[in-house]
Amino acid sequence: MEKDFKYTNAVMAFPLFFVLSLWLVYWIEIRFHYNFTTNGILPRTFSGLQGIVWSPFIHANLSHLYHNSVPLLVLLAALQYFYPQHSLVVVVAGILVSGSLTWLIGRSSYHIGASGLVYVLVGFVFLKGILTKYFRLVALSLTVVLVYGGMIWYVLPKVDDAISWEGHLAGLLTGFVFAILFKTPEYRTKAKYDWEKTDFDPSEDKFMQRFDANGNFVNLPEPPIEEIPVAYFSSDRVVNYELVVTKENEPKPES
Template identity: 75%
Template sequence: MEREFKYTNAVIALPLFFVLSLWIVYWVEIRFHYNFATNGILPRTFSGLQGVLFSPFIHSDLGHLYNNSVPLLILLAALQFFYPKQSFAVIVYGILLTGIFTWLIGRTSYHIGASGLIYVLVGFVFLKGIITKYFRLVALSLTVVILYGGMVWYIFPKVDEAISWEGHLAGLLSGFIFAIFFKTPEYKKVIKYDWEKKDFDASEDKFMQRFDENGNFVNLPEEVIEEEQPAHFTSNILINYEIIADKKNESKPES
């Protein structure tokens, strides 16, 4: 059956809540002079495993936080609207799987920031729309490519030493994995009528046989001719006339 996408409050509440939590963590860090960077992912160390959970909520500066906040608002809203049943699993498992991959392949340095989750969302939304072949979700996939297609360059090493390309690559791969294994409802394909098919033969179509080569109707149904009623026909309605004498003009009796 055809999928009807319905707006709910979660479409706005989810991205706002998540992004607000990032800003609160950054405010606490600035306000109380904490340095949460050491709680990020430190690859192949036991203490660095804590970053699998904490790293998406830690940012190095205001610019880093802002650059991650805008795409998260857009992508989380799109995820919640088009994939509401999968959104929670994509976010939670995306953070965990991306963190583990980064812990395994990352350089010996602290990896922080929510950009890994952004790549999870991009990978999932893009590939899932292509897999479903549903025109609305394919259009969403193309929109993601237009908006964030340039992000693909940041999954390669030596683009920028300060950027965790390992986290980006881990996020993108995680998104692809979820797109393949997370099930979504079957979507109704666009109906293709007989006259739209390549092998359509108008001469065999009963409706088209009612037209000639000039587009005029042929084989019209016979007209029903109503019999005219004879001129001398009278109705059965009975009309009564009453004669009332005019008293003014009535002659007086002679005396």
């Protein structure tokens, strides 16, 4: 089947709504002097399980929130435009699965921030575009590599002790797994010419008929000569005889 990418209001509304929710949580924290850090993921503890849901909405400071907001706006918009049938499940399941992995493998510290989800989106958009082999989605994958390729270093330990490399690694692996598991339609460019259509029959094409099985140019056979009986009438008699004419020279009746 052919696939058309259509712009809808959700392409902008979905990422804006999600990012604004992050800023709202941060505003509540600042305005009412709350500290939501303890609601983050604390690995291998019962109380830390709540962080699987809440940690993406909690940020340490304004810089932390800003640096997560920009890639979320871009990647969520790309996800909604190119994969609208999977956008919601990728986000929701991505938060839960990557958060659970972080809870399992993370160091004994509170893990907060939406960067895990960012890595889910990077992994999904990149690998899914490669797997589809559709030129627009491959181009999107290459763009993700160019813009966010440097993020790969932050899934490795000891690069920066202040970041949750465990959350980044969990997010990237989750995105890769989703790209493999979630099925998408067959993407194909629309057929503009007859020979691009699936029901194209070369034997019925006038141009293809000018070539033999070896690809040599040949002349089409002359059209058969058809004998058409003609009768001419005079005032005193009828004369019947036959003329040999071809279809190309067939006389046209006068009106």
